[in-house]
Amino acid sequence: MAYDTDNVFARILRREIPAKTVYEDDHALAFHDINPQAPVHVLVIPKGAYVSMDDFSANASAEEIAALFRAVGHVARDVLGLAEAGYRILANCGPDGHQEVPHLHIHIFGGRRLGPMLAR
Helix, strand or coil, rough: CCCCCCHHHHHCCCCCCCCEEEEEEECEEECCCCCCCCCEEEEEECCCCCHHHHHHHHHCHHHHHHHHHHHHHEEEEHHCCCCCCCEEEEEECCCCCCCCCCCCEEEEEECCCCCCCCCC
């Protein structure tokens, strides 16, 4: 899948679409999901043009990779205060993984007991 420069997250990064930002650094942006699936639902995205986790892990620099995962931890722990009770992170990849936006994004879910990920 080719990177679509008009995807919603690319437009958020260009400030064409507003987002309720909770964290930003040189490599990552974190903001509240507009359709939350839990009491706390934040997305963390790299600022680079990466379609998916597969694309990111194959092509991002070591600095970008480290920065994205540090941002996820910082947001969950220090910004949202979820570390003690726990939280879930999720990154869908490709059509079978139900990825809806062609820009890597990591969901942080929390604020309640989330239950099992998949039906047994």
